[in-house]
Amino acid sequence: MTEPDPQATEPGHETGHAPDEAAPEPTFDGPAPDLEALLLGAVEEARAAIVEFSGDGTVGEYLGAGFEDPSSATHRFLAEMPGYRGWQWAVVVAACPGAAHATISEVVLVPGPTALLAPKWVPWDERIRPGDLSPGDLLAPPAEDPRLVPGYTATGDPQIDEVAVEVGLGRRQVLSLWGRNDTAQRWHDGDYGPGSAMARATRRVCRDCGFYLPLGGALGVLFGVCANEYAADGHVVDAEYGCGAHSDTPAAPGNGSPLFDPYDDGVLDLVEKAD
Template identity: 45%
Template sequence: MEITADHLLSNAIELARAAAIDEARASGLPYEGELVGEHLGVEVDGERFLTHLFRTGLSGYRDWRWAVTLTRADEDTSSEATVCDVVLLPGPDALLAPKWIPYHERIQAGDLTPGVIVPTSHDDARLTPGYAALPGDEELDMAQLLELGLGRERVLSAFGRDATSQRWYRGDFGPEAQMAKAAPLPCAACAFFIPMAGSMRSVFGVCANEISPADGHVVSIDHGCGAHSQAQVI
């Protein structure tokens, strides 16, 4: 059911304006022209409960408006309007601060420099408690799992491994890289290819050829480059 604006409250524009002026003066903020400008309208908040909007003259507050909320006790015409609240609210074209992004989400690959700490949250989906890891997934030493307090507190979860695999596979050292497409043979057949341990062994390894741009990087078995060990046997 739509609530209609209370007639007495709607007409109490000067009461609302005076309240806004008092608040503007008390703020001590600089302003241009009028402290409280033209009346922009009303917003009905409930039965005998509405908000008057006024343009503000405060410097730097483009399209902000004073919002003065009024109410009255009952429907009796002798019931006077009362000021409930006076606040500054942004309009549709107001200049606002960017949405806050947590620090750990702002840091991107390449941002990490010496001394910078990037904490991981306790509920990071990429990680799982060490005791919950499957030995086959992480090549864990069973003796470490049985001895309380030994081993890593957290390891990659299945989600973390999948996300990592996809990122590596689609990256500069995966099969779709221009270097790989022009290579004579894949990394899997190269003597400089060192397979990884654990569950990623079947897809990834590390390049050990100092001539290759992939030297020291994780490469997929179907990556490749011109420095393949079998490119030319001398």
């Protein structure tokens, strides 16, 4: 009985190249050009591509080139266009090993380090500020506004509905606890709060003033509306806010300013004329 031939293949296997064996490198007619020199040397081709794209007179000084990857490079030129001071033309050229010339892949206008750019875009709901609302403008609250919670519909009972409307239950939405706290903090820290320059300049507070109209509801303990036309008239003021127009402010003694003697600018001084 003969031994099996060690060179023979097992059933189901064919001879030839292994599946993971690398394919032979392609051959080229003549030596392959230096790819780096080819890409970096395509300056005039890049300039011509810009002229074809944007017309004559738009390409300025050549700024240099840099590699994007082993087979592509970007040439940069100063842009000579009105309104684009500091901008640059960027032309991407590419070539494969063995290529005789580079090809143009992309021509774009990009900002340089000294380019004048528009401010970073900010969504409108982040741009809006107090005082921006003008007559005729519409400003809807954002979705899931934490300042608001659903209100409740009328019950049909006049006694219940009267009380409900008074506390705000007749509206589709009412202030949430977070919304009330946020409002109270904003008013307290604002121009009509106890920390303002006006309030710090007096010892009297609005809580004791006859022109102070307390708000209704939970915020009435801390805030009211000023009814003095010469002070913070019509504004919500903190109960600890104060100003010099408090109803208990005593009148100045005497006539005119208490700090200076009156001066009559209608009195004429008679001076004898020299001979």
